Amino acid sequence: MKLKNNLIIFIILFSAVALAQKPKKEKKPKELPENIESFPKNFLIRTRFVYPSVWVDVSSRLLSKGEKFRYKPNIPGVVGLSLKIKKVYISAALKLPSTPESDKIYGKTKFRNIFVNIQGRRWLWSIFYRDYTGFYLDNYKSFYPNWNKDSLGYPKTDKLRIIEGGLNLGYNFNKNFSMNAAFAQGERQKKSAGSFLIAISERYQRMESDSTFVPATQSTYYPNLDKFKYGNFFSSLLSMGYGYQFVYKKFHFTPVFMVGSGIQLQKYTQTNKSRLWFNVPVYTNFKTQLGYNGNHFFANIIYQREFNTVPIKESRIKLYHNWLEFGMGLRF
Numbered sequence: 532m533k534l535k536n537n538l539i540i541f542i543i544l545f546s547a548v549a550l551a552q553k554p555k556k557e558k559k560p561k562e563l564p565e566n567i568e569s570f571p572k573n574f575l576i577r578t579r580f581v582y583p584s585v586w587v588d589v590s591s592r593l594l595s596k597g598e599k600f601r602y603k604p605n606i607p608g609v610v611g612l613s614l615k616i617k618k619v620y621i622s623a624a625l626k627l628p629s630t631p632e633s634d635k636i637y638g639k640t641k642f643r644n645i646f647v648n649i650q651g652r653r654w655l656w657s658i659f660y661r662d663y664t665g666f667y668l669d670n671y672k673s674f675y676p677n678w679n680k681d682s683l684g685y686p687k688t689d690k691l692r693i694i695e696g697g698l699n700l701g702y703n704f705n706k707n708f709s710m711n712a713a714f715a716q717g718e719r720q721k722k723s724a725g726s727f728l729i730a731i732s733e734r735y736q737r738m739e740s741d742s743t744f745v746p747a748t749q750s751t752y753y754p755n756l757d758k759f760k761y762g763n764f765f766s767s768l769l770s771m772g773y774g775y776q777f778v779y780k781k782f783h784f785t786p787v788f789m790v791g792s793g794i795q796l797q798k799y800t801q802t803n804k805s806r807l808w809f810n811v812p813v814y815t816n817f818k819t820q821l822g823y824n825g826n827h828f829f830a831n832i833i834y835q836r837e838f839n840t841v842p843i844k845e846s847r848i849k850l851y852h853n854w855l856e857f858g859m860g861l862r863f
Contacts, residue, residue, distance in 0.1 A: 566707035567652065568719040570826070570862055575615035577829075577860030581624065582608045583644060585663055585693055588849040589745075589756070592842070597752025598673050600745075602666035602691060605629060605637035609644075613860070636680075638687035640665040650715040655701040655730075661852070664692040674746035690741040693850070697734030697766075703727070703774065713776050713785040714820055716829045716860075720783065725775030730789060732814075736764040736841065738848070742802075755801070755844040762799030764841055768814050769793055781825050789816040799843065814839045830859035 563569060584606055591597030611624030626642060643662040649655070667685035671678055675686060703710060705726030712720040739761040750757040770791025777784045797808040815838045822831025833856040841848040 563718075564652075564706045566721050566724060567709055567712065568721055570718065572827075572862035573616065574863040575613075575860060576863075577613040577615075577858055579611050579613070579624075579856055579858035580608060581611065581857075582606070582853075582855040583642070583661075584853045585661070586669075586849075586851040586853070587666065587691070587693065588851065589753070590847050590849070591749075591752040592845050592847055597749055598746075599670070600674065600749065601669040602688075603637075603669045604640035604642065604663050604666050605633060606640055606642050607633070636684040637667045638665055638684070638689065650711050650717070652709045652711050652718070653703050653706065655699065655710060657699045658697075659699075660694075660696040662692070662694050665689045666691045668746070674748050688740070688743050690739070691744060692737075692739040694737040694739075695734060695850075695852075697732060699730055699732045701728060701730035704729075708774065708776060710774070710787075712824065713774075713783065713787075713822075714818075714831075714833060716822065716824050716831060719781070719824050720776050720778055723776060723778045725773060728772045728774055728787070728789060730770045730791070732766075732768040732770070732791075732793075734766050734768070736766070736850075738762050738764075738799075738841070753846050755806075756846050758802035760800045760802065762797065762841075762843070764795055764797050764799075766795040766812055766839075767793045768812070768839075770814055770816065772816075782821075782823050784819075784821050786819040787817070790814070795841070797841075797843065808843075810842045812840045812842065827862050828859070829862070832857055 584604060587602040588599060590599040607627040607629050609624045609626050611622055613622035629639065641664040643660070645660040647658040649657070665687070667687045669685070671686045678686065703726040705724060707724045708726040709718060709720045711717045740759055742758060744759055745753045745757050768791050770789040772787065772789035774785060774787035791814045792811055793814070795810045795812045797810055799806055816835070818833070818835040820831050820833045823829060833854070835854040837852040839850055841850065
């Protein structure tokens with residue numbers, strides 16, 4: 532795989548307003564909420580290991596008919612390094628190579644992920660792009676009972692491709708609850724506190740495949756996917772939820788849960804025809820972290836599962852985006 536396919540670049544830029552202009556009078560420093568503590572250090576370095584994945588679950592909406600099937604990618608993980616100089620964050624990560632043994636069993640997956648994130652205390656802005664090509668059929672025994680996994684590995688397809696991109700804007704209603712302290716560790720929350728959350732999201736999804744996407748024994752139950760070639764899906768979502776950060780000295784644990792829905796425009800193509808349709812997707816996002824946030828050393832573990840649906844007539848495609856991250860760093 533070419534280097535450009537292995538690099539995952541995360542760039543997060545924070546800039547002060549009107550750096551080039553001299554203020555006419557000196558402004559007083561902005562006061563922090565009494566429950567939030569900032570760090571005076573201007574330089575930060577952080578390393579991390581990330582395991583990203585997407586599960587493609589497909590089920591029939593025809594009651595008691597058809598077997599569910601699930602595709603998974605083969606991604607060993609990525610390693611990354613982040614630097615902060617004053618208010619500027621720059622990060623880069625490299626996809627770890629898979630082994631020949633792993634490729635034989637699970638196949639090869641091409642993976643790209645670009646993520647731009649501005650994590651404030653109460654506001655969150657993010658832009659993302661994810662691209663997975665190459666999956667294996669996880670529950671193959673339900674469809675191919677005589678399949679020899681030892682010699683052939685899992686049934687694989689290099690034609691299945693999942694692309695997602697979009698932007699999110701979120702807000703928390705409690706000034707004493709800091710998402711920045713919880714997940715970015717850019718500041719510290721002194722006492723336990725929580726907040727109701729709200730977010731809006733605009734996203735584009737594309738799915739490409741061929742006639743092998745639906746197992747042969749299930750084609751009757753998935754008439755809209757049996758000859759599926761590709762589809763484009765545009766969603767506008769509104770979600771709400773709650774987050775709480777438990778604090779004990781410099782240790783912290785934060786679960787966050789969001790649920791929402793919206794409207795989805797679908798345009799997909801089968802072998803000899805195209806369809807345009809509107810539908811109502813379901814969206815959930817569970818994110819949690821456990822960490823230590825000291826004056827110089829900090830570390831945390833982050834797990835996130837994002838779930839959204841692409842309902843197509845008698846079929847329902849469920850996308851589970853999973854993200855597991857181990858990170859640690861130093862402030863100077």
